[in-house]
Amino acid sequence: MAIYLDVIWFLNFCIDLLLLLLTGIVLKRTLVKWRILLGSLLASSIIFLLLTPYSALFYHPVFKVVLSVCIVVVTFGFKKFSYFIQNLLTFYFVSFICGGGLIALHYFFNNEMVILNGVVSTKSTGLGTPLSWLLVIIGFPILWYFSKKRFEQIEVRKIKYDEIVDVALAINEIEFHLKGLIDSGNQLQDPLTKRPVMIIDMNEMQNKFPKDIVEQAKHPEMIGDSSFSINKGWEEKLCIIPYRGVGQVNQFIIGVKPDRVVITLQKGEQLQCNNVVLGLNFTNLSSDGDFHCILHPQMLVQGKSA
Structure with missing residues (x-):
């Protein structure tokens, strides 16, 4: 054989x-x-x-x-x-x-x-x-x-979906920290890359971004328009994400691909999740200001120990 x-x-x-x-x-x-x-x-x-x-x-x-x-x-x-x-x-x-x-x-x-005759036998050849x-x-x-x-x-x-965690972001040498809510209701994904989308409240965070990015986020339907000039280094990070809320027609938000996202859980464990898109949203997420972003639950599954 x-x-x-x-x-x-x-x-x-x-x-x-x-x-x-x-x-x-x-x-x-x-x-x-x-x-x-x-x-x-x-x-x-x-x-x-x-x-x-x-x-x-x-x-x-x-x-x-x-x-x-x-x-x-x-x-x-x-x-x-x-x-x-x-x-x-x-x-x-x-x-x-x-x-x-x-x-x-x-x-x-x-x-x-x-x-x-009560004996188990097979027809296998050994190969x-x-x-x-x-x-x-x-x-x-x-x-x-x-x-x-x-x-x-x-x-x-x-995952405890009502848990508020610390989130550290880094985009083009810009770093900032904010509170994030883990929400099972956030199932938004980038339709092209299938990356989970993390929603950010730009009402509180717009001072962290360049002015042209903020203006583009306010008018997502104008993406690619020649009247908008985007800083070099940000163009390849931008994307447009379609979504639809309950009782709403199809809408769009501007997405930004971060360089690094680190989530610090309540027990002190840190997860690094770079395969994510930041959705720049101007809707107030928390009336009390308890959190300024909503995390996609898939981020905690895909995240690596930091």
Whole structure:
């Protein structure tokens, strides 16, 4: 029987890479490219152990635990023991979810197993079947994406939507701080990039922006008009976002892409969310002045620990 070791190794490398990526996404870790590639390479290199006299180690539980510890340390580093344990257990949890899903799908579609005289036998050739390869190549990425979305939904539901947080913004070397409300009702997205939109009360914040940007925000329908001159460095950051409120016709607001957005939660945890658009709005958001911006809940899901 011919075994294409390079194909098997590459398949395992891709699967290990996706598992480590999902672990980092769930824990909101800052992923370093060379670390995650090195961790995936270490995890997939176990395949070559089968061709050595030490192949028995491949099946030993202690060796698997030691290998997984090395994989987690290489990929995420070792800052403190609790940080390491959280990484390791989440890596196991993610692996069990995706691996268990593949096993369930395989036995759901499998028709090679038969029972003859009370003995279970299979019709497998040892090379695997098209169904097995399809489940690994196609089924695993689908399960990975499904698991990622479920984790995000669980995290969104845990967010306290009435929580007011501190927000720090940086745009073209302009930095300012303001209070933000996490609101589940804000589901506005940039239609082109699908970035979540964070609404800012320009009545309080317009002194932080150049005058031409403020005038453009007051008249979004005039964007691109030659009568408006935009400062250099701001043109590529502007976009126009359509929206519709309850009982209103379609309207537009001017959006600005920030360089950096850092959210400080009540517990002191900081999340950096750069993949966002600032919606410049002149409607008073809080009559009491408790907050000056409304955050999209997706920002807390996509944000990385700062």
